[in-house]
Amino acid sequence: MKSSLRKLFHTTAVRLSLKYSLAYIFILGLAFLVLYWFITVFVQDQIKINLLRESKKIESIYIGRGLKAVKDYILSHEQFKGEDHKYYLLVDRRGNIIAGDLKKWPLNLKTGDPVKNIWVSDKDIIGKVEDGDGFWPMIAIRFKDGSKTLIAQGIKGTEDLRETLFAIMAGIFTLIVILLLVLGLSLGRNIVKHAENIENACKGITDGDLSKRIKLSNRNDEFDTIAGHINDMLDELERFIKQSREASNSIAHDIKTPLNRIRNKLEMALLEKKECSLEFLSSVINDIDRIIKMINALLDISRIETGALRENWKKVNISKLIQEAVDFYQPLAEDRGIEISLNINNGLFINGNKQLLSQSMLNILDNALKYTQENSKIFILAKKEGNFIVVSVCDNGPGVKAEDYEKLTRKFFRLDKSRNLAGNGLGLSLVKAVMDLHKADLIFKENKPGLCVEMRFKAVQELSDSL
Missing domain, CATH: 3.30.450 (Beta-Lactamase)
Known part of the structure; x- marks a missing residue:
């Protein structure tokens, strides 16, 4: 006691x-x-x-x-x-x-x-x-x-009269002093209780129990509000650590596979004591390029998530940017007999980083081409809705289950049916990071059949000198 x-x-x-x-x-x-x-x-x-x-x-x-x-x-x-x-x-x-x-x-x-x-x-x-x-x-x-x-x-x-008045005031003063002390101690005990609750939760997390959370009193007071925010932060932290572990495993696996191939090829060359052919060197370089490409993608996502690329933003002509992305992939689409249908309003402008926005559009269009069957269609829509600019890319591929929409932007996440396709599972992760950087929404919708990827940006006033 x-x-x-x-x-x-x-x-x-x-x-x-x-x-x-x-x-x-x-x-x-x-x-x-x-x-x-x-x-x-x-x-x-x-x-x-x-x-x-x-x-x-x-x-x-x-x-x-x-x-x-x-x-x-x-x-x-x-x-x-x-x-x-x-x-x-x-x-x-x-x-x-x-x-x-x-x-x-x-x-x-x-x-x-x-x-x-x-x-x-x-x-x-x-x-x-x-x-x-x-x-x-x-x-x-x-x-x-x-x-x-x-x-x-x-x-x-x-x-x-003076004595009576003094006695009354002294009594009131004493009562108020006692009440203040009781309230002070009660408030102190209440704060200490909440502090110990937070301390116990933090200690549990420090000891490795990421599921530990602060108990709420259901009084909906400021302590419950703070505890709720801390619990939300812990949920996000747990999710981030879980994703980091999954990403680490995926990175280890994706790097280990090409490294093993490179090692095996070099080991075979040493055992056979043969000179390396151009084809052999080219395959080794391709494996190394794949590793470098994956590492560069991770570095890009990291820089975007930390806001390091927020400087030097300009007004970007989204209409023109979409057309440039379509022109880039048009030859590949024609080779596969895929028609790209465009419905793009002119003069759509947003504030942002043109290079990142262009890379995001290329990634989304690349995914659409991967999952769209030959002799099919891809629909691209860009229009203004109120104070927002909406860009959507819809394909006629196999589509994605609604419960998997949230997983699509996780690093290295790939659906089972896409395991045999080229890629490292970082394309939509980069798109999500770019959308968050621009405070834009990335929305996935069913196309029946296929998938629609929608981006919603805040519009800015049109300019004649589009970028």
Whole structure:
């Protein structure tokens, strides 16, 4: 238990929670002090206003009914002494006490002055009252005959109000502090729990278990959102590692086969001690070229996927680029009796790398020619749909099952029926990399029979100086 609490308090989450809680407590305490000061000032102002009103009242009594009426008013108040915490003193012009609650006139109090705080002790008060020693607010007025009176406000009520107010604020402050600490620790435990969940998943993956994932709490909070994104990233990482392993196996196999052929040919030449013929050298060079071509294709895909070829993009005339690709393969198509039907709108432009886009079009057209039977047709369509340019190449070959569409762009993936055809399984992988680089979509559709490969690019404004 102690180690668990120690671990909890050593986490960044709890330290941050406590730090912000302390900052909030400090601000809250400061706010309470300011509020306490404002309420105290307000109460003092109200006392001054009440004393001024009382002085006006006594003055009006004197004007209307004389000094005796003032004396009667003060004497009548003595029976309620202390209830409203008001005290009076009436003296004649010589200073002799006529009526009141105080034994003497305060030396520092003069008539005509505003309300002043004068020190009063128990010895200065006639009788026993609740109000004790302290600075009492007072005001004095002088009458025409030279007599004068003072009205004082005892501090018992004010002190009680201050104590009650302080107790309420202290209680609220303590409750809020406890709530903040509890919330801080609860938040810390929650964050630590999620962090441990992520840590356990990462540790499992580090130990080699690529299927490990972060558990979701189903609360759909920000932690679940982050965990969901991390799980998606782990899914992609697992897929990438799996593809990398498959690619490594395919690379090893595809390189090993021509290397074995080269070695066998060279070994036979050494055993027979014959001079190498041109045909022999040509076959060795062809095997080496196949290896180099495959390695170059992998390097191209790698550069494209890392975005290294994103620089120096220009506006590319897709209509012209498609026509150039068709012109390149037209002789091969005619030799096999394959007709290439074109339906291409003029003036279709996109932003991109012309060389990569041209290579992609050549790869797609090469695949279509491979899988299209002799004396058949290939359909090429290029048009503008809204803000997009759509290019599709459809053949009449055997087609591909819908569940295999996603596999077509994997490196070295080849359908069983295409194993006897030339190629290394990297053509559509390069096309996919180029499409991703251009933020374009690569879509496979059934042609009944055959396969349609569709590319969707974002269009740009037409230019006269097409590339």
